Amino acid sequence: MAGFSRRAGLGALIGLVATRAQANDHGPIRAEAGWSRAAGAGRVGAGYLTLRNTGAADRLVAARAAIAGTVELHTHIHENGVMRMRPVEAIDLPAGGTVTLQPGGLHLMLIDLKQPLRQGETVPVTLVFEKAGEVQAQLAVQSAGARGPGGAMPGGPMPGGPMPGGPMPGGAHRH
Numbered sequence: 614m615a616g617f618s619r620r621a622g623l624g625a626l627i628g629l630v631a632t633r634a635q636a637n638d639h640g641p642i643r644a645e646a647g648w649s650r651a652a653g654a655g656r657v658g659a660g661y662l663t664l665r666n667t668g669a670a671d672r673l674v675a676a677r678a679a680i681a682g683t684v685e686l687h688t689h690i691h692e693n694g695v696m697r698m699r700p701v702e703a704i705d706l707p708a709g710g711t712v713t714l715q716p717g718g719l720h721l722m723l724i725d726l727k728q729p730l731r732q733g734e735t736v737p738v739t740l741v742f743e744k745a746g747e748v749q750a751q752l753a754v755q756s757a758g759a760r761g762p763g764g765a766m767p768g769g770p771m772p773g774g775p776m777p778g779g780p781m782p783g784g785a786h787r788h
């Protein structure tokens with residue numbers, strides 16, 4: 614009898630772990646259409662994606678990636694006609710809402726790249742939400758001058774239109 618209950622307990626534990634893993638995959642928040650731009654090791658890279666929330670209001674509070682020493686949450690602000698980046702504490706995701714991280718706006722900043730971001734590769738990123746916990750995202754690396762995730766963009770140019778002052782040079786992500 615003792616052996617039986619031990620096995621039953623183990624089964625329950627495995628069941629619990631499986632449920633938790635499943636809850637992560639099918640949680641209220643999905644990260645879609647993630648992309649990045651090619652960048653060299655030691656440099657910084659940017660991460661763009663769309664966050665879809667089918668649950669309660671939440672906040673993206675952190676992110677990490679094996680490829681980068683640090684991942685920061687950034688936004689762009691216009692200051693005297695110049696576009697600058699600024700770190701933000703969190704990115705709000707309204708209940709049932711969608712937030713798009715895109716060039717010229719909110720983005721992930723992959724700082725201190727341990728390996729180059731190579732065009733054609735896909736880089737995994739872990740997003741940490743205040744309530745939903747961790748959500749996995751994939752960034753498909755585009756060319757260094759890409760404006761969008763390539764074939765995944767319906768209707769052509771980015772909704773925000775081209776960046777004032779033309780394409781963002783690699784140096785635009787200097788701090």
Ligand SMILES: [Cu+2]
Pocket residue numbers: 687688698699720721722786
């Ligand atoms: Cu940035």
